[in-house]
Amino acid sequence: MGAPQGGQADPAVTKHPGVNPRKRTGPERDEAQAEYADLVRRAATGDRDAMEALLMRAQEVAYRFSVTVCGHADDAEDVMQEALIKTYRYAGRIREPEAFRPWLYRTVRNACLMRRRLRVDEPRTFASLDDLMPTPDGVRSLEIQDPGKDPEAVVVNRRLRRRLAEALQSLPPPHRIVVFLREMEGLSTREVAKVLGISEANVKTRLHRARLFLQQRLGDE
Amino acid sequence: MDGHLAQKRADCQTLLEELFGYLDGELSAARCRKIERHLEACPCCGYLAVRLRRAVAVCRSAGRSKLPADVRRQAKARITELLGPSAMEARRAARPGLTGPRAVSGRLQR
Numbered sequence: 001m002g003a004p005q006g007g008q009a010d011p012a013v014t015k016h017p018g019v020n021p022r023k024r025t026g027p028e029r030d031e032a033q034a035e036y037a038d039l040v041r042r043a044a045t046g047d048r049d050a051m052e053a054l055l056m057r058a059q060e061v062a063y064r065f066s067v068t069v070c071g072h073a074d075d076a077e078d079v080m081q082e083a084l085i086k087t088y089r090y091a092g093r094i095r096e097p098e099a100f101r102p103w104l105y106r107t108v109r110n111a112c113l114m115r116r117r118l119r120v121d122e123p124r125t126f127a128s129l130d131d132l133m134p135t136p137d138g139v140r141s142l143e144i145q146d147p148g149k150d151p152e153a154v155v156v157n158r159r160l161r162r163r164l165a166e167a168l169q170s171l172p173p174p175h176r177i178v179v180f181l182r183e184m185e186g187l188s189t190r191e192v193a194k195v196l197g198i199s200e201a202n203v204k205t206r207l208h209r210a211r212l213f214l215q216q217r218l219g220d221e
Numbered sequence: 222m223d224g225h226l227a228q229k230r231a232d233c234q235t236l237l238e239e240l241f242g243y244l245d246g247e248l249s250a251a252r253c254r255k256i257e258r259h260l261e262a263c264p265c266c267g268y269l270a271v272r273l274r275r276a277v278a279v280c281r282s283a284g285r286s287k288l289p290a291d292v293r294r295q296a297k298a299r300i301t302e303l304l305g306p307s308a309m310e311a312r313r314a315a316r317p318g319l320t321g322p323r324a325v326s327g328r329l330q331r
Contacts, residue, residue: 048307052300059296063288076292084299160279183277184284208241215272218279 032186036104037097044092051091058087058104061185065108066115068168069180075115082111102194105181109195160218167217175210182207232259236266244274 036057042050062083066076086107094100168176181192182203189207193200236259242248243256260267288296301307 048304051304052307055300055303056296059299060288063292063296064286077295080296081299084296084303088303157282161283164279164283179280180284183280186281186284204241211241211273211276214280215269215276218272218276 030188033098033101033188033191036101040091040094040097040100044094044097051088054091055084055087058083058108061104062108062111064185065105065180066112068184069109069173069177070112070116071169072112072115075112078115079108079111083108099194101187102191105185105187105191105195109177163218164214167214170217171210171213175206175213178203178206179210179214233263233266236260236263237269240266240270240273244270244277 036054039050039054039057043054059080062080063076066079067073083104087104090103091100094103168179171179177196178192181187181195182189187195189200189203192203196203236256239248239252239256243253248256260270287293
C-alpha cells in the first residue's frame with residue numbers, strides 16, 4: 001500500500017477527513033424511517049396521496065433491488081407488481097409503522113429470490129450497473145444523477161460508477177446486498193439486520209469486508 | 222527499532238478495527254481526534270482512510286437513482302389501476318375532449 005500521490009481533487013469525495021457531505025448520519029437515517037412511517041400512518045387512514053407515494057416507493061425499491069442486487073432487469077416488472085400489491089394490503093393493517101421499511105425490503109428480497117429459483121438458466125455473472133446506463137436503444141436503465149455539472153467531474157463520476165458496477169459484480173451476493181441496503185439505500189445497521197435476518201455484528205463484518213474490497217477495486221483514479 | 226515497528230503495527234491494527242466506526246460517525250470526539258492524529262502521522266493508514274471514504278461516497282452517490290421514465294410511467298399506471306383515478310384524473314376524464322396538456326393549452330388559447 002503506497003502513500004497517496006498529489007493530483008486532481010476527486011469530485012466524489014470530500015477533501016476533509018471526517019467531514020463527508022454525502023454521509024448519511026444516524027439522524028438522517030432516522031428521518032428517512034420516520035418519513036416512511038408517516039406515509040404508512042396516513043395511508044392507513046385513507047390518505048390517497050400518502051398511499052400513492054408509498055406504492056411508488058415500493059416499486060422504486062423493487063426495481064433498484066432487481067437491477068442492482070439480482071442483476072435481472074427482466075424480473076423487475078414482476079417484483080414491482082408484487083411489491084405494489086403487498087404494500088397495498090399491508091399498509092392498511094400494520095401495527096408498527098416504523099417496521100414498514102425493513103418489511104418492504106424483506107418482501108422485495110424474497111420476491112427476487114423466488115424469481116431466481118424459477119430460473120433454470122441462471123447466469124454466473126450479474127448485470128453491470130454500467131450496462132444499465134441510459135442508451136439510445138432504450139435499454140432498461142437506472143438513471144443515476146450526476147451530482148455536479150462540471151463536465152470533468154461528470155466524466156470522473158461515470159468512470160467511478162463503472163468501476164463500482166464491476167466491483168459490485170465481483171462481490172459475493174451476501175456482501176453485495178449489505179452494500180446495497182446500507183450504503184446505497186441508506187438503511188441503518190439494525191434495519192439491514194432485520195431485512196436479512198442476521199445479527200448487527202454480522203452486518204458490520206460483511207460491510208467492512210465489502211468496503212475493503214471496494215476500495216481496492218475502485219483504485220486510485 | 223523492532224519494538225517501535227511492532228508497536229506501530231499494533232496501532233495500525235487497532236485503527237483498522239475502529240476506522241469503520243470513525244467513517245460512520247459512531248465514535249466519541251476524543252476517539253476521533255486520536256484516530257485523526259494517527260491518520261496524519263501514518264501515510265499508509267491515511268491513504269487507506271481516503272480510499273475507504275471515497276468507496277463509501279461512490280456507493281452513496283450511485284444509490285441516489287431515479288427510475289427510467291418508461292418504468293416510472295408504468296409504475297404510475299399500476300397505481301392508478303389499483304386505486305382508481307385520482308380526483309384530478311377523474312375530473313379530466315369527465316370533460317370529453319379535454320385530456321392532457323394539449324387540451325388545456327387549447328382552452329387557454331380560446
